[in-house]
Amino acid sequence: xxxxxxxxxxxxxxxxxxxxxxxxxxxxxxxxxxxxxxxxxxxxxxxxxxxxxxxxxxxxxxxxxxxxxxxxxxxxxxxxxxxxxxxxxxxxxxxxxxxxxxxxxxxxxxxxxxxxxxxxxxxxxxxxxxxxxxxxxxxxxxxxxxxxxxxxxxxxxxxxxxxxxxxxxxxxxxxxxxxxxxxxxxxxxxxxxxxxxxxxxxxxxxxxxxxxxxxxxxxxxxxxxxxxxxxxxxxxxxxxxxx
Amino acid sequence: xxxxxxxxxxxxxxxxxxxxxxxxxxxxxxxxxxxxxxxxxxxxxxxxxxxxxxxxxxxxxxxxxxxxxxxxxxxx
Numbered sequence: 036x037x038x039x040x041x042x043x044x045x046x047x048x049x050x051x052x053x054x055x056x057x058x059x060x061x062x063x064x065x066x067x068x069x070x071x072x073x074x075x076x077x078x079x080x081x082x083x084x085x086x087x088x089x090x091x092x093x094x095x096x097x098x099x100x101x102x103x104x105x106x107x108x109x110x111x112x113x114x115x116x117x118x119x120x121x122x123x124x125x126x127x128x129x130x131x132x133x134x135x136x137x138x139x140x141x142x143x144x145x146x147x148x149x150x151x152x153x154x155x156x157x158x159x160x161x162x163x164x165x166x167x168x169x170x171x172x173x174x175x176x177x178x179x180x181x182x183x184x185x186x187x188x189x190x191x192x193x194x195x196x197x198x199x200x201x202x203x204x205x206x207x208x209x210x211x212x213x214x215x216x217x218x219x220x221x222x223x224x225x226x227x228x229x230x231x232x233x234x235x236x237x238x239x240x241x242x243x244x245x246x247x248x249x250x251x252x253x254x255x256x257x258x259x260x261x262x263x264x265x266x267x268x269x270x271x272x273x274x275x276x277x278x
Numbered sequence: 279x280x281x282x283x284x285x286x287x288x289x290x291x292x293x294x295x296x297x298x299x300x301x302x303x304x305x306x307x308x309x310x311x312x313x314x315x316x317x318x319x320x321x322x323x324x325x326x327x328x329x330x331x332x333x334x335x336x337x338x339x340x341x342x343x344x345x346x347x348x349x350x351x352x353x354x
Contacts, residue, residue: 090305097308101298104309126351129313142308143343144316150304208300215299237296260302267301 055156057172063164065177073180075164076187076258083262086157091270093142098218098274100140106222107136161255165194185255193255200257201249205242207264212238214271279329284321291317311349316340323354 059082066085067078087094110132118125133139163169165185173179185194216234249257294317298307310316319339324332335354342352 087305093308094301094306097306098301100309101307122353126313126353130351133313139349140309140311142345143311143347143349144308144340145342145344146306146308147304148340150306154304208302212300215301219299234296234299237299241296241300263302263305270301 051152051156055152056159057174059156059160060163060169060172061174061177063160064170064173064180067164067184068178068180072186072189073182073184074187074189075183075185076191076193076255079161079164079193079255079258080262083259084266087263087266093146094270095274096141098215098270100138102219102222103136103138104140105219107132107138157259158256161259162253165253165255187254187258191254193258194253196250196252197254197257198250200254200261201246204249204257204260204264205246207261207268208245209238209242211264211267211271212241214268218271218274280324283324283329283333287317287321287324311343311347312339312352313350314353316343319352319354326354 062085063075063078063082066081067073067075070077070081111129114125114128114132118128165183167183170179170183185192187193191197191200216238245260249260294307297304298309301307312319314322316336316339320332320336323335323339326332327335332354339352339354
């Protein structure tokens with residue numbers, strides 16, 4: 036039994052490696068090859084931006100749906116209260132409400148879950164990219180750079196910790212979250228005092244947490260975090276403009 | 279066994295609000311297609327059917343909650 040489970044697990048890990056980890060690693064080295072001095076840090080940033088662009092249409096739709104859902108939250112609470120003991124009536128009223136406000140979230144919860152292995156593979160790749168031994172995983176058509184350049188912009192070693200980058204990630208996260216909160220509230224419905232108190236706490240807590248974590252991990256991962264947050268900030272501008 | 283799972287679900291529901299706002303660390307955060315949302319469904323299912331069967335039902339619901347689902351009302 037135990038051996039079967041461990042066999043099954045190793046099959047899953049092998050599958051994961053072939054289908055996510057190795058392609059992402061190859062993409063990272065492929066991109067880095069085009070960067071000046073084969074700069075792996077720039078490679079991480081470009082790969083992040085490419086991935087975010089792939090998810091851009093979905094991300095925009097999701098944020099719009101989320102905003103619409105937040106806006107009708109007071110109505111949802113009211114319906115819940117009104118039909119406390121009658122689930123059928125509650126459901127029907129809810130569907131009516133969704134229809135009236137034209138709410139039809141595109142993707143659902145499964146894609147959210149599917150992202151998780153992608154994210155884990157990406158993090159592993161950003162760490163493994165710094166290990167010259169992993170170059171043996173390259174596909175035949177990806178030129179082997181011979182060695183890996185961990186000096187981002189010739190200045191910052193992304194294989195060690197970097198306090199400046201960690202602080203920058205925290206600050207950017209704060210800016211992004213403030214923007215995002217303003218966007219979500221701009222449709223109204225932010226009248227839930229308990230919710231906004233929680234969010235205000237988190238607004239300060241989360242960036243601090245990122246700085247603390249960032250302080251203790253390789254700067255390559257923080258570069259990912261900075262790039263993805265900057266992309267989100269750009270997305271917020273897009274959302275605001277195309278209302 | 280029921281309480282830790284229910285705690286986890288509630289914790290997820292609190293924290294996901296924030297991750298959805300911050301849009302990190304994943305590339306996108308897609309909202310649920312059903313009513314009640316999957317996290318609420320999971321809580322109801324565990325309360326109704328217990329930890330084992332309830333959790334299975336919740337997992338089934340998450341799998342159903344995909345781009346090809348029709349959405350709508352779906353109670354455990």
